[in-house]
Amino acid sequence: MIFLTGAAGFIGANFVHQWLGQMDEPVLVLDALTYAGNLESLAPVASDPRYHFAQLDICDRPAVAALLAQHRPRALLHFAAESHVDRSIHGPGDFIRTNVQGTFELLEATRAYWAALPAPEKAAF
Numbered sequence: 001m002i003f004l005t006g007a008a009g010f011i012g013a014n015f016v017h018q019w020l021g022q023m024d025e026p027v028l029v030l031d032a033l034t035y036a037g038n039l040e041s042l043a044p045v046a047s048d049p050r051y052h053f054a055q056l057d058i059c060d061r062p063a064v065a066a067l068l069a070q071h072r073p074r075a076l077l078h079f080a081a082e083s084h085v086d087r088s089i090h091g092p093g094d095f096i097r098t099n100v101q102g103t104f105e106l107l108e109a110t111r112a113y114w115a116a117l118p119a120p121e122k123a124a125f
């Protein structure tokens with residue numbers, strides 16, 4: 001299984017469709033569903049048994065850690081972001097929170113998960 005953040009966004013949703021169209025491996029996806037997230041873009045794969053969705057904020061390290069422990073992915077792709085440049089001028093705080101703090105929390109949760117993996121899984125992550 002691979003783990004992907006920001007799946008309801010432009011890049012993430014397109015990645016999920018391409019992944020499930022080409023690979024047998026399941027995908028665990030996370031998205032906070034902000035104004036930028038559109039769950040409709042994932043509707044065509046919602047009933048696919050290889051697809052697992054969690055509505056979560058990447059800033060919530062304990063919740064991300066619990067998700068990692070439950071699903072035990074072998075890779076992480078991080079697409080969750082505040083991405084609209086005009087909004088960064090009018091509301092920069094959200095950008096710092098998600099893009100800086102959120103990325104840090106996600107990486108720390110992932111690092112702790114990775115550190116506890118058995119050697120072969122750790123080497124392959």
Ligand SMILES: NC(=O)c1ccc[n+]([C@@H]2O[C@H](COP(=O)([O-])OP(=O)(O)OC[C@H]3O[C@@H](n4cnc5c(N)ncnc54)[C@H](O)[C@@H]3O)[C@@H](O)[C@H]2O)c1
Nearest residue numbers: 006008009010011031032033034036037057058080081083
């Ligand atoms: N769109 C492009 O052409 C493009 C090109 C190059 C790089 N990128 C980069 O790829 C990444 C994704 O871009 P995009 O266009 O898909 O963005 P987007 O705004 O379409 O999607 C971002 C997604 O992240 C989610 N999100 C926001 N904050 C979150 C949080 N705190 N926790 C969990 N989910 C959260 C949103 O709900 C949304 O679904 C960004 O880093 C962007 O800079 C995009």
